[in-house]
Amino acid sequence: MLDTSELARSLTLPVVAAPMFLISKPRLVIAQARAGIIGAFPTLNARSVASLREWLAEIGESVAGAPYAANLIVHRSNTRWEEDLAAVVDHRVPVVITSLGLRSEVVGAVHSYGGIVLHDVINNRFARKAADTGYDGLIAVAAGAGGHAGTLSPFALLSEIRQWFDGLLLLSGAIAHGRSVLAAQAAGADLAYVGSAFIATDEADAADAYKEQIATSAAADIVYTNLFTGVHGNYLRGSIVAAGLDPDNLPVSDPSAMNFGSGGNTEAKAWRDIWGSGQGIGPIDAVVPVATLVDRLRREYAEARQRLAELTAHGLLPVQ
Known part of the structure; x- marks a missing residue:
């Protein structure tokens, strides 16, 4: 199995690029991998399974053995x-x-060829469930x-997760500056x-x-x-404003209405018309090549x- 500590050491910057629905496709993933970080994409960004297999072949051939990740919803x-x-397994994607949702069959399938499996969690309870299911990170x-x-x-x-979990831990949340990457590690994460x-x-x-809009917005937006x-x-x-909605008076949706990829809860389709973004975009002030962004973060x-x-050295950060 791919060693998680070896994975972290293979990077020029301790960063995994989050897979973004509709946005992350082979060109972006390849550029991220070539810049020395882990590129990632949601498999649903490929319009069909046949297209997904073509994407995986293209990425695998282009990154020359550098790690990359596929995101299964x-x-x-x-x-x-x-x-x-099945496509991910056939192409032996290094990181999934x-x-x-939790699927133990994903863990077994990816482990069968030596890949590692990570899972998104928003609280300690979900983290424990993922660890109990056998996820590596x-x-x-x-x-x-x-x-x-x-x-x-x-x-x-x-802090809550690190009290009991010693595996690979990543932090997601408002990270768009190199010092935030270091802060994530100081707080207990291995990678940002x-x-x-x-x-x-x-x-x-x-x-x-x-x-x-990313380059001209900030956390308040x-x-x-x-x-x-x-x-x-x-x-x-x-x-949201461009879609004709009032962002300060949005109705509440029924969570059971979720239909990922369809954006069926309003006439404005998420994420086609309603654009996702984290709060950390303040440092982003221009549209640049991936290599330029990674160089700045580094x-x-x-x-x-x-x-x-x-x-x-000046005694302002005491060490024992």
Whole structure:
């Protein structure tokens, strides 16, 4: 099985790019892998299982052995997930991420060829369930994350999970600066999970207006609602306004109405018209190539480490 510590050491920056519905496709994943981080995409972004198999072949050939990840949405409304899993197994995808449900059969299938399986969790209870199911790592989705975010502080969520879990732990939630990557590690995570920052890149398959709105928005422009998919998530205020809705007076949706990928709860389709984003987009001020963004994060990460070293040297960061 792929060693999780070896996986972390293979990266030039301790970052996994979050798989983003409709946005993360082979071009973006390949650019992320070539930049030295783990690129990821939801399998449902491929319009068919046949297309998914073509994508996996393209990515596998292009990344030259660098790790990448496929995200399986295992919610009951996704009737394709088992076929997608078979494609993932056939192509021996190194890292598999599951969301919106636990499936022990995914763990067994991915372990059969030596891959590792991670799972999104928004609280300690779900984390324990995933660990008990045999998952190799957990993605703590804290308040402020893009997509279907939780409500817990990253400090609280990481602390509770680390009290009992010593496996691979990732933090998702408002991370778009190198010092935030380092802060995630200081708080107990092994890797940072970064999504929204990659929307504003040349390789992302997002509308130009979406990219520009990421680059010109801040935390105050994010709205947390369950209207669009039945599950609470974070969205750009500007896209809600453009859809003819009042972001300050949105109705509440029935969680049982969730139908992932259809956006069937309103005439505006999530995530086509209503654009997801986390709260951490303040540092994003331009649309750039993936390599440029990763270089900036890497530089900021190094500067943050140097600052801590200087604080320690001057006695301002006591060590025992």
